Amino acid sequence: MLTLGHVVEALTGYQSAGGPQVITDVVIDSRLTIPGAMFVALPGERTDGHAFVASAFDKGAQAALVQRDLGEMPDVAALRCQVLDLREPVTYAQLTALQLPVCLRVGDTLKAMQALAVYWRRRVPARVIGVTGSVGKTTTKELIAAVLSTRYRTFKTEGNYNNEIGLPLMLLKLSEAHERAVLEMGFYQPGEIKFLCDLARPQVGVVNNVYAVHLERAGSIENIARGKGELVEALPPAPEGVAVLNYDDPLVLPMRSRTRARVFTYGLDPAADLWAGQIESLGLGGIRFQLHYRNEALQVRAPLLGRHSVHTCLRAAAVGLIEGLTWQEIVDGLQAVGATQLRLVAVTGPEGSLILDDTYNASPESVIAALNLLNDLDGRHVAVLGDMLELGAYEEVGHRLVGRRARDVADLLITVGPLARMIAAEARDAGLAAEAVVELADSEQALLFLRRTIRRGDVVLLKGSRAVKLDRIVPALEVRP
Numbered sequence: 001m002l003t004l005g006h007v008v009e010a011l012t013g014y015q016s017a018g019g020p021q022v023i024t025d026v027v028i029d030s031r032l033t034i035p036g037a038m039f040v041a042l043p044g045e046r047t048d049g050h051a052f053v054a055s056a057f058d059k060g061a062q063a064a065l066v067q068r069d070l071g072e073m074p075d076v077a078a079l080r081c082q083v084l085d086l087r088e089p090v091t092y093a094q095l096t097a098l099q100l101p102v103c104l105r106v107g108d109t110l111k112a113m114q115a116l117a118v119y120w121r122r123r124v125p126a127r128v129i130g131v132t133g134s135v136g137k138t139t140t141k142e143l144i145a146a147v148l149s150t151r152y153r154t155f156k157t158e159g160n161y162n163n164e165i166g167l168p169l170m171l172l173k174l175s176e177a178h179e180r181a182v183l184e185m186g187f188y189q190p191g192e193i194k195f196l197c198d199l200a201r202p203q204v205g206v207v208n209n210v211y212a213v214h215l216e217r218a219g220s221i222e223n224i225a226r227g228k229g230e231l232v233e234a235l236p237p238a239p240e241g242v243a244v245l246n247y248d249d250p251l252v253l254p255m256r257s258r259t260r261a262r263v264f265t266y267g268l269d270p271a272a273d274l275w276a277g278q279i280e281s282l283g284l285g286g287i288r289f290q291l292h293y294r295n296e297a298l299q300v301r302a303p304l305l306g307r308h309s310v311h312t313c314l315r316a317a318a319v320g321l322i323e324g325l326t327w328q329e330i331v332d333g334l335q336a337v338g339a340t341q342l343r344l345v346a347v348t349g350p351e352g353s354l355i356l357d358d359t360y361n362a363s364p365e366s367v368i369a370a371l372n373l374l375n376d377l378d379g380r381h382v383a384v385l386g387d388m389l390e391l392g393a394y395e396e397v398g399h400r401l402v403g404r405r406a407r408d409v410a411d412l413l414i415t416v417g418p419l420a421r422m423i424a425a426e427a428r429d430a431g432l433a434a435e436a437v438v439e440l441a442d443s444e445q446a447l448l449f450l451r452r453t454i455r456r457g458d459v460v461l462l463k464g465s466r467a468v469k470l471d472r473i474v475p476a477l478e479v480r481p
Contacts, residue, residue, distance in 0.1 A: 001175055002026070002120060004063055004102075007038065008095055010119035011086050011104065011112060017095035021062060026113070026172040028165065035060030040113050042165070043067070053103070054079060062100045065109045076103065086112075110165065117168035117199050126155065126178040128200050129319055132185040132193060132231050133208025133246075134224065135366050136312055137162070139304070140208055143316040145182045147333030151325055152179040162186035167196050180323065188217045190227045197234030204322060205231040205261070206244040206315050210251035213363045215392030225251040229258050238262035244318045246311065247272035264322060266314040274318050276310045281376040284346055291317060298327055302334045305344055306373035344370070347478045350451070353458040354379065355478065359471040362388045362464050364398035368405045370463045375409045379459040383410040384446055384473070386464020387417035395419065400426040407432040412453070414438045416446045417468050443469040447476055 001022045008018030024036035030052035033039055039056035041049035041064060050068045054075035057064070070077050083103045084094065106112040121128075129148075131141050138160060145156035155178045161170050162184040174181055185196045210225045218224045232255050235241035241261030246252040248267035256263040265272040268279075270292065279289040286303040289310050302313050313334055320330040349355040354377070358370045367385060374381050383406055391398045399419055403426025406413050413436060415424040424437045440446050450473065454460060460477075462470045 002172060004038075004098070004100075006120065006123075007063065007104070007116060008098075010116045011106065012090060012095065014090075014092055014095055017092060018098055019096075021100065023063070026116075026169060027056070028169065030056040030059065033059035033061050037061045038063040038065065040065045040109050041067070042109055049109075051075075057081065057101050062102070064101070064103050065112055066103050066105050067107060067109045069105075070103070113172075114164070114168050114199060117171040120174065121171050121199065121201055124174045124176055124178065126174055126181040127204070127323070128202040129180065129182045129204040129206065130185050130197065130200060130202035130231050131182065131206045131208070131315075132187060132228050133206075134211035134213040134228075135363055135369075136208050137184050137186070139309075139312050140206065140315050141182050141184045143304070143312055143334065144206070144319045146336040147316045147320040147325065147330055148180045148182065148323060149336075150329040150333045152323070153177055154179065155181040157182065157184040160184065160186070162196075163188075164192070164195060167199055171200060185231060187224065187227045190218070190223055191230070193227055193230040194234060197231060202231070202234065203236060203240055204242045204244065204319060205235050205259075206319065207231060207246060207252050207255060208311070208315065209246055209249045209365070211363055211365045212391055212394035212398060215394050216390045219392075221251070221394075225255075228252070229255045232256075232259035232261065235259055235261035242322050244315060244322070247275075248311075264318055266311070266318045268310070274314055274321065276314055279307050279310050281307045281373070283373075283377045287313075289313070293321065296327075298331070300331060300334060306369055306376070308369040308372065344373075345474075347474065348481075349458070349460060349477045349479060350454045351456040351458070353454050353456065353460060355474060356459065356461045357471070357474040358461065358463045359466070359474065361466055362386065364388060364391075364394075364401050367402045367463050370461055371402070371405050371409045374459060374461045377459045379457045380411045380455070381409055382412045382414065382450075382454070382458050382460040384414045384416065384450070384460060384462045384464075384470065385420055385423055386415070386443075386468030386470050387419035389419070389465040389467055396422055399423050403427040404430050410436070412436055412438070414440060414446060414449065416440050416443060416464060416470065420464070420468075443472050446470070447473045450477060 004021045005018040023038045033056045039061045081101045082099045085105045148154045232243040237260040243259045243261045247265040266274045276289045288301045291298045344358040399422035403423040407427045407430040464470045
C-alpha cells in the first residue's frame with residue numbers, strides 16, 4: 001500500500017523516510033477525504049484547493065500537498081500542523097521526525113502528484129492496458145475489465161478520470177495486489193497521450209477509432225489520428241508490448257507502422273486477426289454474433305445495445321486472448337451484467353413509452369449508432385437530437401450526416417439548439433415530411449413538447465452534447481413503478 005514514506009521518497013529521494021503510515025487515498029476534492037488520506041491542493045481558475053486544506057484535515061487527512069505559504073492559508077495555520085518545505089534541501093532527521101498531520105510544500109502540486117504517480121507505477125506489478133479512441137473509450141474500458149476480471153485481480157479507471165489530473169489519481173489507487181489495470185486515456189491535443197503513457201507505462205494499447213471529436217481543439221482529423229497513435233508508439237517492443245488496432249478504421253490501421261509492439265487487429269473484415277460476422281441486433285436484448293479467430297468460430301450473445309457494440313466486444317475479446325484467457329472466461333466476461341451498466345439507459349416513460357437516455361455526449365458517429373439502435377426497436381420512433389459541439393470544420397457535415405440517417409429512422413424528429421437545425425434541414429431535404437420535424441430552442445421547450453406528444457408505443461431517443469442539457473428531460477418524464 002502507498003505510505004507517507006513512499007510519498008517522501010518519491011519527492012525527495014530519501015528511502016524509508018516519512019514513516020510507514022498508510023495513505024488510504026489521494027484526493028483533490030476535500031469532500032471525498034477519508035481518514036488517512038492525502039489531499040492535493042490544486043490551484044484553479046475558479047476554485048483553489050488551498051482553501052480546502054483545513055477541511056480535508058478536519059475529515060481525517062493525515063497529509064496535504066500544497067504550494068502556498070502557510071500565511072496564505074490561515075485556516076491551516078490555526079490547526080498548527082507541521083509544514084515541511086520540500087522546495088529546499090531537507091535532512092533525513094527532519095523527514096524521520098514528521099508529525100501528523102503534515103503539509104508537504106512543493107513548487108507545483110500537480111507536477112508533484114504526477115511525479116508520485118510515476119514513482120508508484122514503477123513499484124506496482126500490474127500489467128497496464130491503455131484504451132483510447134474518439135468514441136467508446138468508457139464502454140471499452142468497462143468490458144475489457146469485465147473480461148479480465150474473470151481471471152485476474154483487475155483495476156479500472158473510475159468514471160472518466162482520463163487526463164493529466166485524473167490518470168495520476170487512478171495510478172495512485174493501484175496496489176501491489178492488482179494484476180491488471182485498464183486505464184482510459186483521453187485526447188484533446190497532440191502530445192497529451194504521450195504524456196499519459198509516460199505516467200502509466202502501458203504494455204497493451206487499444207485504439208478504438210478516430211473521428212472528428214474535439215476537432216476545434218485538435219485542429220484537424222490528422223492531428224487526432226496522430227495524437228491517438230501516441231499510445232501505440234509508447235508501447236514496449238514485442239513480445240511484451242501489443243497494439244490492438246481497429247482493422248475497419250482507415251485512420252487506425254496505419255498505426256501498425258508506428259509501433260515496435262506486436263500488432264493484433266480486430267474488425268468485421270475476415271482479414272483481421274479477430275473478426276465478427278452474422279451480427280444480429282436483439283433490440284434491448286443485446287446483440288448476437290459469431291467470433292472468428294484462426295480456425296475457431298464461436299457463437300456469442302452479449303447484453304450491449306446496438307450492432308455497433310460488436311466492436312466493443314471484439315476489443316475486449318482481443319485483450320482477453322492476448323492476456324491468455326480461455327474462450328469460456330472471455331464469453332463470461334462479455335456477458336457480465338456489471339459491464340452493461342453503461343451510459344445508454346432505457347427507462348419507462350409516459351403512457352408506457354420507452355425512453356432511451358443516451359444524453360452523456362454526442363458525436364456524429366455516436367448519434368448515428370444510437371439511431372441505428374432506435375431503428376431496431378418496435379414502435380413509433382421519436383428522435384430528440386441536440387447540438388453536437390466541438391466539431392470545428394466538420395460541424396455542418398457532421399450534423400447533416402445525422403439528419404440524413406434520421407430521415408431513414410425517425411417517425412418524429414425533434415431537434416434542440418441552433419446547430420441541430422442543420423439536422424432538421426437535412427432530414428427535410430432528404431425527404432422526411434415537414435410535419436414530422438420540430439425545431440426547438442432548448443431542453444425546457446423539448447420537455448414541454450414531449451409531455452404533450454408522447455403516446456403509447458413510442459420509443460424516444462434523447463442524444464446530444466452535454467451542454468444542451470437533454471439529461472434534464474429524462475428524470476422529468478420517467479415513470480417509476
